[in-house]
Amino acid sequence: MAEVKLLGLWYSPFSHRVEWALKIKGVEYEFIEEDLQNKSPLLLESNPIHKKIPVLIHNGKPICESMVILEYIDEAFEGPSILPIDPYDRAIARFWAKFLEDKVAAVINTFLRKGEERVKGKEEVCEMLKVLDNELKDKKFFVGDKFGFADMAANFLGLWLGVFEEGSGVVLVTTEKFPNFCAWRDEYINCSQNKEYLPPKDELLAYFQARLQAAAASK
């Protein structure tokens, strides 16, 4: 039995954060793909409060919430650190991670909801991109000189947002409007370390195209 299991979904940015952290640390793990239409007993008993992926199970003990799992992985396993070392830098990384976490819903509303929710979501996403573009001026990453905690929190913008844009035809990000954000995103998608961790874009696009079409067709 594997010591570390991850209950996740291959297309989920939240699962992906955890996979990324485990790979950085060099932790071997068993990935267990969940079926949201038919959640496994293991998922339901491991995350009885939210009944959501990802859940990391380490020596039989479950940990839930992707950003909480990242902190856990950083503290429980040896290897390169995910959060910076300096307390102030750590606070800055956590600040941006929280900022980003609080905006995930706006991205979902923009592409997978309709009506007023979509309009409000789109406004909020554009506002967020403005803030991030300003923050990433003269910076390659959110904190420090390599991808870390806050960049992992931003992964739904690194790959998934572009997939949503391509799948829906709604384009929010342009190099003219958000040059610094686009530079960060290019680095995110193309840096060699990241590349091998990311789910294949074509498969992601095919999957979400079906989801976006279903959302558009629904009332």
Place this chain on the structure above:
Amino acid sequence: MAEVKLLGLWYSPFSHRVEWALKIKGVEYEFIEEDLQNKSPLLLESNPIHKKIPVLIHNGKPICESMVILEYIDEAFEGPSILPIDPYDRAIARFWAKFLEDKVAAVINTFLRKGEERVKGKEEVCEMLKVLDNELKDKKFFVGDKFGFADMAANFLGLWLGVFEEGSGVVLVTTEKFPNFCAWRDEYINCSQNKEYLPPKDELLAYFQARLQAAAASK
């Protein structure tokens, strides 16, 4: 000039979390009361993204978001630890802190908003209390044997919720319905360490009574 400054509001549970952490660590600090109608230049330049309290300024460097500040205080200052030591216990504390943070809006909606927002908020608060009551069965605190990170995140339930109930006449918490939560709350209000950190209940009640009346009178 004080090395540590806290920009806050005496009646805010978010400020109070930070004060509690600083007091546990024995850190001397200057409390600077903000005026939300006329925010100070120091607040605006220290928290340009959210323009909100609390902000901790340590040696001239600002840290924002109360739970991020708590992690910072725990890492940057000597003294009793706020988070548990064991990585798994730390993850559990962070899980509950996030759960609680995500519910603050529901409490505000229940008491300070109207119409549908209020109805939805009330449902969410009752659902949350059920979850917490179940979690606190056979436990005195969220994690471990003393007040810590998750209990600090829960402070808006420890004192403020009761003040809102008393000020509005809307009672959600009874010993019959939520005995374990009530036992935690009694400990929260009455334990000697906590008692000296909490803002005076009478003053809090007088302040929020005016706010609740204004909210009830507004359209």
